[in-house]
Amino acid sequence: MVLAPHPNPTAPVLSHFDLTGKTALVTGGSRGIGLEVARGLSEAGAKVAITYSSTPSAEAAQIASSISFANGGRPFKAYKCNVRSRVDVDSVFASVIEELGDGKLDIVVANAGIAEHIPAQEYPEDKFREMFDVNVNGAFWTAQAAARVFERQWKEGGEDTPHRGSLIFTASVSATLVNVPQKQAAYNASKAALVHLSKSLAVEWVDFMRVNCVSPGFIETDMLLVHPEEWRKQWFDMIPGRRLCKAAELKGSYVYLASDASSYMTGADLIIDGGYTLP
Template structure:
């Protein structure tokens, strides 16, 4: 995927960057000219991703308090700057009803989905962005605005990340812009058990007629990181194919008067 948004000379950190949305974002940033530092848990995947992007990478868990500092230092040592931070890594555990949620797993959801992005922003701010400016994009979810079965911890933590996005935008401007992107159902391996059995029905209920691809989200992220979006901060960009408005869709000619309920909002599978 090529991009018309020039980021040549910029350096970017992307977490959860070796598959799915994170990998698409890393590739899109590289295509736009940025030098990319990737992070994920699997060392082999990190090595392959960094090599393919002609970048650098660090294997580790973003929930580890020391990982954000090491990742920031790696980017600064390799590229001499850190202009873009994309917080994509996340966990959807504990998966299931909140009444059954293990307290340790609940805390882990907030450690990975909320605390880790904050730590990474703090490190990027202290290491580069305070003096030179930059852009932060947090990957949230369309589901953060409503409830759904089995994803209470995930949705609650992502709702907190949405508020964190706005709070940081207010605190770090004008030098640093902070926004979020909230995808709907995207064709990733992680979500295969949702979209593969019922893709046709789900797609038919969406105004744009298909589920998302990782590249759909990546394009939105790159745009927010570019100068084209330089007067946007504290915003959440829905990239959901119209999921949030699907109940208003007009039935096709000849099918009007036939009630067909929209499918429930897809949930994410266990990690």
């Protein structure tokens, strides 16, 4: 097993981050972190596809159109997808490769996820299963689809081809610690599963792809801002950085993991949390 080398490590450093000619797919890319990640990948030169589930189709199409326009007409498309369905995921991958990637795919971000706060003793069976069905199973179906594509491309290009796929999971600091005061054992466990899944796949699939995680802390998204004010005040007291993170502050980290700049990084979990996990 050989990790693909950087194609030109002595080139000027900014060129290492260039995604021109690459095709990327971001699940859950119509809002929050996923939207800013997709925007960043497009800004770095990639053709980008996003998936959405609950966002109205017209809104998703408008998001895609506006980001494409902002980046000189660079291709950017939105696809409706239920990541809990392996059939749905496989179908979207096939469409993206045919319609956007000219037969290729280079970057996949498994970002789609949900969060709920329910005391563990009271957790309904259907809700617990749904949490894992989206956050873990959905991410795994996405990873499987990516692996099949990346392995095929590696074999077709010859085993010495240096350009191989990058898969990035969106996990959470909740994989590392137990957030308080919210009660979210199921969410925490689902994100911890993602981190170890990424490490396992990084080893198993090292020949044809890199696999890494990003674990954000408290990010200023709609998902977070619905929580009670007293919770947010407690979080601020626990974060050395003393503020929430803007979702757009994360996009550079995903571009790094998607690009040749991180060519020797696989199996890593980038914790981006303003120091929250340190004390």
